[in-house]
């Protein structure tokens with residue numbers, strides 16, 4: 337029975353491209369001018385179809401079952417986890433539902449608007465929606481628009497930076513006074 341179920345899933349997998357949505361990847365790539373691959377939303381950078389690790393052909397029975405459930409998540413709030421999607425892909429599926437995702441395939445430029453305005457999965461200060469438009473990875477805090485990352489890191493570390501400036505200023509002031517005292521003392525002698 338397990339073999340029949342597996343064959344059924346594999347037949348579905350290789351006879352359709354319903355699991356991949358290259359429209360979003362192409363849009364992100366074109367609007368950002370950056371090299372964007374399927375790893376933005378999927379567990380494998382080549383996309384879900386195939387037999388490599390983390391692709392559909394290599395899923396266990398448990399993974400295939402989870403994939404079957406994910407395919408039926410037409411409405412938002414499914415609450416599950418698709419084995420072929422990364423955290424960002426699963427967030428999109430859970431927030432929007434498959435029905436809306438399929439609609440947005442026709443207008444991938446509207447995906448960013450449909451996503452959460454505050455979600456920032458890698459906590460780099462750039463929202464997931466903005467990273468989709470910037471063509472940077474929403475799960476990699478080292479990957480982001482350099483100016484935005486610099487600005488956000490500056491704001492995030494402002495207390496430490498202020499302390500370093502104060503410590504440096506105090507040290508220089510102390511050094512200046514020491515040199516001044518020594519020069520006065522030397523002059524007197």
Ligand SMILES: [Ca+2]
Pocket residue numbers: 456457458459460461462463464467474475
């Ligand atoms: Ca981010």
